[in-house]
Amino acid sequence: MRFFKISSQTFIAPVITALLFLAIFKLAFSGDGRSMGSVSFAEFLVPGLTLMALMTAAFANASFSLMFEKIVETIVDTLMPPMTPNELVIGYVLSSTTRGLLVGSAVLLAMTFFVNLNIHSWPLVIFYAISASILMSLLGLITAIWAEKIDHVASINNFVILPLTFLSGTFYSTQFLPETFAKIAHFNPFFYLIDGFRYGFIGAHDGNLKIGMLILILLMLMFWLLCVKLFSSGYKLRS
């Protein structure tokens, strides 16, 4: 319920920002009718922007929610009830995943007014949307547990999450990158998220989908275990 209270910041703002990006790129490109493979640039862009909004929202929700509780010292009210670490992680992750998915759907819905969208494969779209939210929520939780001030969360956000999402093929195909950078980009897990999500829409991809899924599932599992371990040890949560 935390995020509904501030819905203008948590929903409308990301939708507007994503639409702005779409407008900028569409306008900047207009005139030369550029297309990416078989699809128009706008169709290429929409999945990237949607997933970017979704990931940012899921991360922000998990990290800020927990961080605030730590700072105002109400975290004890969440830790005290008889819940196992696993249940705590599920609770936090589910709520952040919800926010991520809601923001993602809102962005997508808003964009359908401007761009014609075809969906190649619903199951893949849903799979990638959910795994992206879960992955980012877990990452948000870990960040918030580790962080001691809002500053730390903001730094992770600005210096890790933002660059990784910007540079993982949201706005361009990794084929445009010089060879070495393209290779590096293929080690970025976010790249597989965006690439796979986009495949669900346009039916074309840059990277290897199977490897992508494997990496994602492994990462989720790893982060999940880490979260549970952090909660059960009480690291930086209990004094």
Added chain:
Amino acid sequence: MSPPITELKITKPISSTNWRGLWTLYSREVRRFIKIIGQTLLAPIITTILFLIVFVVAFGKDRQIGELSYTEFLVPGLMMMTILQNAFANTSTSIISQKLNENIIDTLMPPLSPLELVVGFVMGGATRGLVVAIGVGFGLSLVIPISINSISMVIFHAVGAASMMGALGMITGIWAEKFDHVSTVTNFIILPLSFLSGTFFPITRFPELLHNISYYNPFFYMIDGLRYGFSGQSFGSLFTGIIYVLSINFALWVICYWLVKSGYKLKA
């Protein structure tokens, strides 16, 4: 009979400027953002450089806009965007957090005239905008050759924009009652305007109607003016731009002065 005036003489006439107070306020404002340098300076620098990378990769380097290469077109736009956003962010968040912490009184109590308060706050915000822009320019100049056509136009537009957005941030901070209000103005007004005023593409790309509206958008003239200062190419009228920047600055400063003087939403 009243005592001779000489006995009441105050060593310093009350109307003179309180330079020390002004300096203290200004340096307090500057130290505030330096304390959180990661968020206030480094983050915007990184974000702007990311924008550059993303746009240049997505467009290819060889595209031309007018007689300019795309990077020559983009760099001044990005620098102006950082000035606009950071100058605004500094004054607005500084004032709203002082209001929320209820320590704004410590700033209003000392013997500083409303004008001195306005100058202190706005200059603090402008400093942040300019420092970030210089950081961006410096960072970009390592990868892209940046030439300057007219240093006076660069300075005029950079300082004009920084001061204008500092004042606008101050007005927003004074008007706002919660952090939400400040972020609403940032997300729904400042960000769209700074994105859509010819930062990333020439406004001729807009549909007819928006294109015509853009000629009334002050942000467009500031971006255009700064771009002229760097590249010697402008897309709008430089003269209109200068008049615009000066008159808007004047108007916003008057509003700030008047708000601080009346104590609107600052004093109970």
